[in-house]
Amino acid sequence: MxxxxxxxxxxxxxxxxxxxxxxxxxxxxxxNTTFFAGDSYEITAKFTAVNGLRAGSNVEISGVAVGKVSSISLDQTLYQAVITMNIDNSVGIPVDSTAAIKTSGLIGDKYVSIIPGADDVLLKDKEILMDTQAALDIEEMISKYVFGSVDK
CATH class of the missing domain: 1.20.5 (Single alpha-helices involved in coiled-coils or other helix-helix interfaces)
Structure with missing residues (x-):
């Protein structure tokens, strides 16, 4: 057979x-990566602190994901964190927008939230988002609450 x-x-x-x-x-x-990335443009923003943020984190506007953090580096002249973000081409970001680092939930992942401005001029590829808000350090807040202020 x-x-x-x-x-x-x-x-x-x-x-x-x-x-x-x-x-x-x-x-x-x-x-949290893609192999076949769609059309996007790159913008950067400088923050004083990016505690817990990592490459691959979401970039959101009004709770809707519009891009990803592609890299995080240090500007050694100003000692600030430089975040590079890839934003979908279908989303325009006004030049007077604000980028803030937020946390999803109490101890969730960090992401970049963009609060759109009112300007008619939009950011273009490789431009810098000037207005930023650093990440809120929960550990520091808890230690101040539990142990009180150490400044005398």
Missing amino acids: KTNNSSLHLSIGLFVIVGLACTAYLAMTLA
Whole structure:
């Protein structure tokens, strides 16, 4: 009795390929990255503190994700954190907007929230968002509340 081994090998090969593709998609989704990024433009903002923010964090306007943080670096002349963000081309950000670092929930992930300004001029690729608000340091606030002010 001879069975058709070639069709069996083909079906097993297809099953393995589909399984690997699903695993790659799941890994990229969990890592909060995309392999095939859509059209976007890059803007930067400087913050005095970015505690807990990381590359890959969301950039949101009114609670809607409009981009991702692509990198975080240090400006060694001003000792400020420089955040580079990729924003979807379909979203225009006025030049007088404000970027603030927020936390989702009490101890959730950090993200950049952009509060749109009223100017008609929009930020272009590689431009700088000037108005920023640093991350709120919850640990510092709790220690001040529990231990009181140490300034005398």
